[in-house]
Amino acid sequence: MQIGGCKIEITRKRIKHLYLRMKEPGCVQVSAPKHWPGGYIQSILEARSDWIKEQQQKLLQRQLATPRFQSYEDHAEVFFEGQSYRLNAVLKSAFPHLGVVTLCHKKKTLTLSLSDPSNLDARKKQLDKWLRAQLKERIAQLLEHWQPIMEVVASDFGVRKMKTRWGSCNIRTHKIWLNFDLISKAPESLEYVVVHELTHLYERYHNKRFYSLMDHYLPDWRKRKHRLNS
Ligand SMILES: [Zn+2]
Incomplete structure (x- = not known):
């Protein structure tokens, strides 16, 4: 059928x-x-x-x-917090002062420091691990900020790759899931998704009550949502 x-x-x-x-x-x-x-x-x-x-x-x-393909070649474009960076990789032992990932905001480069810089799998692994850690840190900060304001508490949160959604909320366990790709989006877009999922702890469905809660906590959420999906 x-x-x-x-x-x-x-x-x-x-x-x-x-x-x-x-x-x-x-x-x-x-x-x-x-x-x-x-x-x-x-x-x-x-x-x-x-x-x-x-x-x-x-x-x-x-x-x-949602971006479908991330290249790990030199000069590949990587989005981080809504900004575009050019990827490159250097030999760890030659640049001992560098961290695993170094962002240069001025030159707009993202440098991976690796023991085998030409290995694309190693580049992917290191970059994904770092992006995930960055995203988790930001989500934790957002929850710390918003939970007392909204007077709700998520039992836990996780990050995973999702094809069709930016986030989800388990109403039963109060656990929140956020899309890994959110780290490529502007910080205000991530904040919108976190507030959206926390609002589900009050209201399961996208109904009038849900949207009036969103309007109350994040009056410009429509603008943020539009930016996220454009
Ligand atoms: Zn929703």
């Missing part, structure tokens, strides 16, 4: 209502009550085809906004 160019996967469950989810563009996951006839489910899905198309568009846009 297909609707709006999307594959439909139906799972029958002991539930009373029908639930729709789209995690990946092109695939709609449906949970439906066990006893509902297939034709009835199909008619509901057809009635929701506008929503399905809209979700599909949203997910595709978000995917396109």
Whole structure:
């Protein structure tokens, strides 16, 4: 079964209502009550085809906004906190005063210090590790700042690569996940995502209440969101 160019996967469950989810563009996951006839489910899905198309568009846009490929060659462009840097690598023993990664804001270079600077895998490993640590540090600072203001507490947070989302929040465990690519984005975009996920600790859904909380805590969140996705 297909609707709006999307594959439909139906799972029958002991539930009373029908639930729709789209995690990946092109695939709609449906949970439906066990006893509902297939034709009835199909008619509901057809009635929701506008929503399905809209979700599909949203997910595709978000995917396109995320850089898909990072080169580790010399002079490759690396984005860090919304700024563009040129990558290079030097021999660690020849530059003992350098840290694992050195940013030069003036020359806009990002220098990796390695025992084998020509090894692209080693470059990737070192850069990703450093970016992840930088992102974690910034998230920790943002949580420290925002949790007392919003009077909510995330039980924990993690960073991972995500294809379609900037962040997510586990309502049950209160754990927040943030997209690794956020370190390439402007600091105010990261702050927007952190506040967005913390707001989910009050309100699970993107409804009126959710947006009025966002307006209250971060009045310019729409501008930040736009910048993040453009
Ligand atoms: Zn959300």
